[in-house]
Amino acid sequence: MEDQLLSIEQKLAGGERLTRDDGLLLLNSNELLRIGALARLVKQRKSGNKVYFNVNRHINLTNVCKARCKLCAFGCDADASQAYVMEPEQALAIARQAVADAPEMTELHIVSGLHPDKPFAYYADIIRVIHREFPALHIKAFTAVEIAHFAKIAKLSVREVLTVLKEAGLNSMPGGGAxxxxxxVRHILCPDKATAAEWLEVARTAHQLGIRSNATMLYGHVETPEERIDHLLTLRQLQDETGGFQAFIPFPFHPENTGLSDLKRTTAWEDLKMLAVSRLMLDNFDHVKAFWIMLTVPIAQISMGFGIDDLDGTVVEEKILHAAGAKTAIGISKQEIIAFIRETGNIPVERDTLYREVRVYEGSEA
Ligand code: SF4
Known part of the structure; x- marks a missing residue:
């Protein structure tokens, strides 16, 4: 094991790409601090001491979802007591409030359930009305799963759906649903939503249309180590082809209130290793993000020593993961994010969705 890690260290020193076997070796190794140091080195080459965050607001248009995935604690039937659906005016009112509360906000992040009755026009209208009123606000909306759903209900191609949304004001896509x-694995977790091939085809088409996106991984449920590494390699291959992914975001599975509630939540050790291995395998991704809401703030903070250079954003009102028992706050202030990045000796950088720097917090100001 020792020697094999040494050969990985040598490969990384020479800028060589890691193989599937290397990935498995890393994932099965217990040398967490050594793996973390390697990932930190790779991160340093990419973004130095900078750690990014943005000021954003999440909007979840509806929790009514016909897919009812086993992994999900958010989606529900239309007659459930917690069911809700926002109309375009309500979504616009939230956007207005978010801008009033944080005029420096640069991004709206919009994802939702797959409503059984809402037509594609409903989603396109929401993007249109928000974009019309706030043309400078970046709208990052709809996972590849939602886009595949829109294509089915509207009987349009994925390309046609994305073209309509882009014209309405969609700027980029989040990476969820991967x-x-x-x-x-998908057959067990989520048999009624987009297949692996469909997810990848949506991402490919979006990138071809100039819509950048993120990619996620939900780990810590029924998958094997091989399936985790193959997931990374599949994304690496698509990134070689399109270059359209901005960040990779590994999420630990939160079993509470899901159809897999008998599973145990992953440990901090496993989370940190997964983040570091992601950084090492995805040599063509500029950013690997620790989504603090899922990881908790303490683990997200430590992850900055394990190759992470992005912490997502202020979020304000997260619903999906909190339905699955996430105990983190539903949002965080900009000052708190800046303080906890600084504490690690890194430089907090406020970015927009496309990673253009809005402000670098070099000194002690907040
Ligand atoms: S994961 Fe997404 S598609 Fe599946 S039930 Fe939840 S909201 Fe619906």
């Missing part, structure tokens, strides 16, 4: 890009 889970593990393997149909064995």
């Amino acid at each position: 889970e593990i890009l393997n149909d064995r």
Whole structure:
């Protein structure tokens, strides 16, 4: 094991790409601090001492979802007591409030359930009305799973759906719904939403249309170490082809209130290793993000020593993961993010969605 890690260290020193076997070796190794140091080195080459965050606001248009995935604690039936659906005016009112509360906000992050009755026009209208009133605000909306759903209900191609949304004001896409890009796993977790091939095809088409996106991985449920590494390699291959992914975001599975509630939540050790291994395997991704809401602030903070250079944003009102028992706050202030990045000796950088620097907090000002 020792020697094999040494050969990985040598490969990384020479800028060589790691193989599937290397990935498995890293994932099965217990040398967490050594792996973390390697990931930190790679991160330093990419973004130096900078750690990014943005000022954003999440909006979840509806929790009514016909897919009812086993992994999900958010989606529900239309007649459930917690069911809700926002109309375009309500979504616009939230956007207005968010801008009033934080005039420096640069991004709205919009994802939702797959409503059984709402037509594609409903989603396009929401993007249109928000974009019309706030043309400078970056709208990052709809996972590849939602886009595949829109294509089905509207009987349009994925390309046509994305073209309509882009014209309405969609700027980029979040990376959700990737889970593990393997149909064995998807059959257990989420048989009624986009397949691995469909998810990848949406991302490919979006990138071809100039819509950048992120990619996620939900780990810590029924997947094997091989399936985790293959997920990374699949994304690396698509990134070689399109260059359209901005950041990779590994999420630990939160079992509470899901159809897999008998599973145990991953440990901090496993989370940190997964973040570091992601950084090492995805040599063509500029950023690997620790989504503090899922990881908790303490683990997100430590992850900055394990190759992470992005912490997502202020979020304000997260619903999806909190339905699954996330105990983190539903949002965080900009000052808190700046303080906890600084504490690690890194430089907090406020960015927009496309990673253009809005402000670098070099000194002690907040
Ligand atoms: S994960 Fe997404 S598609 Fe699946 S039930 Fe939840 S909201 Fe619906």
